[in-house]
Amino acid sequence: MMLRQELLAAGGETTPIYVRLAALLREKVQQGEFAVGDALPSERDIAERMAVSRVTVRNAIDLLMREGVLSRRHGSGTYVAPRIEQPSSILAGFTEDLRRRGLVAGSVWLEKTIDTATPDEVIAFGLAVTARVQRFRRIRTANGEPLALEHAVVPETLLPEHDSVTDSLYAALDRIGNKPVTGLQRVTASLATEAESGHLGVDEGAAVLRIERRAYMADGTMVELTRSAYRGDRYDFISELRAL
Amino acid sequence: MMLRQELLAAGGETTPIYVRLAALLREKVQQGEFAVGDALPSERDIAERMAVSRVTVRNAIDLLMREGVLSRRHGSGTYVAPRIEQPSSILAGFTEDLRRRGLVAGSVWLEKTIDTATPDEVIAFGLAVTARVQRFRRIRTANGEPLALEHAVVPETLLPEHDSVTDSLYAALDRIGNKPVTGLQRVTASLATEAESGHLGVDEGAAVLRIERRAYMADGTMVELTRSAYRGDRYDFISELRAL
C-alpha cells in the first residue's frame, strides 16, 4: 500500500516532493515491505497513485539509486538492490555516513567555541594569523555507542554562528550555502592515547583509525579541516578504486 | 563559442543528446575554454543556443557533476570545479603505488603456490568448491625496509603460470590480458599479531592498517583478493571524496 497522504506527511512543507517520496520508498524498503530483489511498482503506477508527475518519481528513484537502495533495469523494472557495502568515497558528514550504514549518529559535545586559529590551521586554510575559527570537538556515537572522537575546524568567515550546528555540521554548512563538494582524506592506523581511550571506551593502546579530512567548496575554498580517531574494532573505511 | 553543430557531431546517432552535450562541455573545460572557478552560461542560455530543452541541459550537467567536473550554486550559477589531484583512489598494485610515492618496491617471498581455495575464497570469487587458486604471500618492502605483509589470491583460471609473477602481480596480469580495472578496498585498524610483528620488524601490539582489496576486470569478473597488513607508522592511505 502507498498513499498520497503518507507522502504529504513525510516532511516539512518546504521539503521537495521527490525527497519526500524517496524517504517514503526508503522506509518501505527498510521495513521489508519491498524485499531485496523485488520489483517496485512501475514509475507510471507510482506517479498515478501518488498524484505526481513521472519526472518527480524518477527524481526520487534517482536519489535512492545513488544511495544504493534501488537499481533499474531498462525494459524490466526497478528493483530493491542487494545490500552491498557502500563505498564511502563519497563526501558525507558523519551523520550521513552513518545513515548510509543503517546507524543513527549522535554527539556528546566536548567543545564548541570560537578560537584563534593554530599555526597549522592558518597554513591549511590560508588564513591571516589573527583569524578566528569555529572549533567543534565531540564524541560521535553510533546507536548511542561511542565510535569516534572528532575535532572539526571551520573558518569563522565561512560559518559565523556556531549555534546553527546542533548535530550535523554539513547540514549547517549547507543551509548557509557553504557546502563542501570535494575532499581529501588521509587514513592512518595508530594506538589510542590515554585521553582517547577514556572517551571511546576502549583500552589504552587499542587500535584506532585516524582520519584527517580537508573539504573544499566549489570555488576551491577550503571549508573544513577535521581530525578524527575512530575505534578500530567498530569502523572501516571502504573506497572504490579505478584504473587510470 | 558553442554551436548546435558541434553537439550533433559529438557522438553516434543513437547517443542521447544529453550525453553528447556533456561530452562537449567536458571537452571545453579540459581545453581551458572554461577555466576553473569560471561560471558556465546559464542553463537557459545553453538550452536556447543548442536548441534543446532545459531538462536536457540539466541532465548533461548532472552527469558532469557526478564526474566532479562541474558544481552548481543555487541562485548563482554553474562553475568549473577545482581539479583535485587523483591520489591513491586509483587502482594500482603495490609496485606502482610505491613508485608514485617515490619509493622502490621489493619483495621477500614467503609462499608462491597453487592451492585449493578456502571456503571464503570460493564465496568471494564465485568458484567451484574444488577450484584452485594461485597464492602469493610475501613481505613487501619500501627502499629495502619492511612495509607490509601481503597475501594475494588469484583464481588459477585467470593466472595459470605463477612463474610469471616475479615482482609485480599486476604486471603479470596485464601481460595475459587479465588486468583489473576497478576495485573495492576496505581499510581497518588493528594490532599486529606476534607473527606479523616479526615479519614487519615492529613490536607485537603495534598499530597496523589492514587493507582488503577486491579487484575486477572490465566484464565484472573478480580477479584478485588481497589482504595486507601495513605498518601504521610508515603508511597512510589517501583518497579523494566527492559530493553526490
Added chain:
DNA sequence: AAGTGGTCTAGACCACTTC
C-alpha cells in the same frame, strides 16, 4: 529587480524486456 538554479507538470516517442 533581474538572473540563476531547483522543482514540477503533462504530455510524447524510443529502446528494451517479457510474454
Added chain:
DNA sequence: AAGTGGTCTAGACCACTTA
C-alpha cells in the same frame, strides 16, 4: 504486443544570489 525504463519537450512557479 504490452509493459517497462530512457529520453525529450515546452512550459511554469519557487528559492536563492547578486547587484
